[in-house]
Amino acid sequence: MLDLLTEPWDLVFMQRAFAVAIMASVVCAVVGTFVVLRGMSFIGDAVAHSVFPGVAAAYVLEANLVLGGAAAGIVTALAIAYVSQSRRLKEDAVIGVFFAAAFALGIVLVSTQRSYTGDLASFLFGQILALTDTDVLLVAVVGAVLVAAVLLWRRRLVAVCLDRETAAAAGIAVARLDVLLYLMVAAAIVISVQAVGNILVLALLITPAAAARLLTDRLTPMMLSAAALAAGCTVLGLYLSFWWNLAAGGLIVLVLTSAFALCWLLSPKHGPLPRLRRLLSA
Amino acid sequence: MLSVDKVTVRLDERLILREVTTQVDAKELVGLLGPNGAGKTTLLRTVLGLLRPAAGTVRVADEPVERARHLLGYVPQRHEFAWDFPINVAEAVLHARRIRLGRRPGRADRAAVEHALERVSLAELARRPVGALSGGQRQRVLLARALAVGPRLLLLDEPFTGVDVPTQDLLTHVLSGLRADGVAILMTTHDFASAARLADRIILLNQEVVADGPPDEVRDGTLWLRAFGAPTGLDGVS
Numbered sequence: 001m002l003d004l005l006t007e008p009w010d011l012v013f014m015q016r017a018f019a020v021a022i023m024a025s026v027v028c029a030v031v032g033t034f035v036v037l038r039g040m041s042f043i044g045d046a047v048a049h050s051v052f053p054g055v056a057a058a059y060v061l062e063a064n065l066v067l068g069g070a071a072a073g074i075v076t077a078l079a080i081a082y083v084s085q086s087r088r089l090k091e092d093a094v095i096g097v098f099f100a101a102a103f104a105l106g107i108v109l110v111s112t113q114r115s116y117t118g119d120l121a122s123f124l125f126g127q128i129l130a131l132t133d134t135d136v137l138l139v140a141v142v143g144a145v146l147v148a149a150v151l152l153w154r155r156r157l158v159a160v161c162l163d164r165e166t167a168a169a170a171g172i173a174v175a176r177l178d179v180l181l182y183l184m185v186a187a188a189i190v191i192s193v194q195a196v197g198n199i200l201v202l203a204l205l206i207t208p209a210a211a212a213r214l215l216t217d218r219l220t221p222m223m224l225s226a227a228a229l230a231a232g233c234t235v236l237g238l239y240l241s242f243w244w245n246l247a248a249g250g251l252i253v254l255v256l257t258s259a260f261a262l263c264w265l266l267s268p269k270h271g272p273l274p275r276l277r278r279l280l281s282a
Numbered sequence: 283m284l285s286v287d288k289v290t291v292r293l294d295e296r297l298i299l300r301e302v303t304t305q306v307d308a309k310e311l312v313g314l315l316g317p318n319g320a321g322k323t324t325l326l327r328t329v330l331g332l333l334r335p336a337a338g339t340v341r342v343a344d345e346p347v348e349r350a351r352h353l354l355g356y357v358p359q360r361h362e363f364a365w366d367f368p369i370n371v372a373e374a375v376l377h378a379r380r381i382r383l384g385r386r387p388g389r390a391d392r393a394a395v396e397h398a399l400e401r402v403s404l405a406e407l408a409r410r411p412v413g414a415l416s417g418g419q420r421q422r423v424l425l426a427r428a429l430a431v432g433p434r435l436l437l438l439d440e441p442f443t444g445v446d447v448p449t450q451d452l453l454t455h456v457l458s459g460l461r462a463d464g465v466a467i468l469m470t471t472h473d474f475a476s477a478a479r480l481a482d483r484i485i486l487l488n489q490e491v492v493a494d495g496p497p498d499e500v501r502d503g504t505l506w507l508r509a510f511g512a513p514t515g516l517d518g519v520s
Contacts (some may be wrong), residue, residue: 159381163363169330170381217411
């Protein structure tokens with residue numbers, strides 16, 4: 001039994017996988033807390049999808065895929081932030097336009113290539129078993145910067161969540177803070193794409209924070225439990241992937257989703273199980 | 283405390299306010315009345331420094347708004363606040379104070395929060411999540427958030443709209459107390475009756491100032507006709 005748990009750790013590629021999965025999921029959970037509380041899951045989805053044309057372009061130009069993805073994610077984040085400041089169009093309409101366009105561009109770019117190889121497929125579906133030491137270092141550095149940024153700007157991020165007008169009246173640069181949050185989302189997504197792939201990365205951003213929200217009515221416990229949940233689920237997902245020899249990204253997301261379902265069932269206020277127990281004991 | 287001088291505001295080329303001039307002194311409570319779309323909220327937002335007037339000036343305690351933010355308390359309409367945010371009543375109020383003062387909360391800050399909560403009779407609900415509050419309690423949280431910064435000028439947007447009679451009575455009591463303490467108060471409202479009971483002066487606004495005076499003077503029917511475009515506002519007023 002113990003061997004079953006320690007065996008993956010003997011392999012260097014699994015060590016790297018565990019390191020990146022844990023770091024990326026914790027960073028996503030922390031940033032994702034604000035994404036969930038701001039109700040901007042759709043923005044996360046848009047930025048995640050817009051990373052794809054950047055990767056495709058980098059692939060066509062034979063440039064660094066991570067940098068290409070980062071550039072495209074950042075450009076999309078800034079474009080959404082800028083366009084959504086005008087209140088004529090609802091934010092979600094703007095985002096719908098952008099992210100479909102970005103994905104379409106990616107597809108066209110890919111179709112210029114005679115065959116698209118594993119390299120690109122791995123970006124769509126994750127490549128967590130093929131990471132280098134540089135990847136691990138990159139995730140560690142960017143992740144640390146992101147967590148520090150959230151802690152540093154936390155008070156102001158909360159102010160903008162609570163009430164934009166009052167925050168602006170207190171002298172907070174509300175629009176600039178939006179851009180900051182979008183950029184943090186883009187960066188969190190880019191460093192997590194390797195773990196679960198472009199399509200599933202949204203789950204790292206949203207699911208842990210959404211599950212944690214069901215458990216608590218306070219911000220700090222929400223953020224901490226989201227991070228703990230994310231780390232625990234990605235580790236379990238990786239173990240399952242190793243034992244069963246199935247796709248790591250998909251398993252990580254499925255474990256996270258199971259945890260979310262469990263949180264919903266057990267949620268002290270909203271869950272059906274505690275409600276049933278209250279009903280029976282009454 | 284507040285002086286608004288010939289303020290004109292345009293939004294997307296549309297004229298919202300035309301040469302609005304008025305003032306609110308310390309120890310004065312002024313009601314801002316007008317039909318929907320008259321520019322009431324726009325005037326508040328201009329005073330808060332959220333909108334730049336196309337012409338005219340706004341001064342708070344003889345300073346431009348940007349230099350007088352610490353003197354301002356703002357109570358937004360209830361739907362402006364994210365009630366589903368995971369925060370309890372005391373934290374929400376403390377947070378408003380921290381944002382304004384920009385430092386870690388000390389004993390004085392906690393005392394200010396406690397005082398603000400007592401003032402609006404929410405001390406017992408201090409640990410309750412804001413999402414679990416009733417409409418009237420929510421209105422009191424917003425007021426406590428504004429009071430926690432110790433404002434000299436208090437701006438309220440529709441504080442009496444959609445709250446029950448006990449809450450209205452409590453708001454009336456709290457606002458009268460603040461006025462007695464020397465706070466200048468400007469509040470928008472739809473409801474002439476409640477404004478007339480409470481306010482020292484009433485401004486009738488419809489793009490421009492139609493009338494500005496004590497409630498008794500503003501009761502005049504022709505003024506109402508000009509402000510609201512219809513005499514309907516007179517029902518139960520005169």
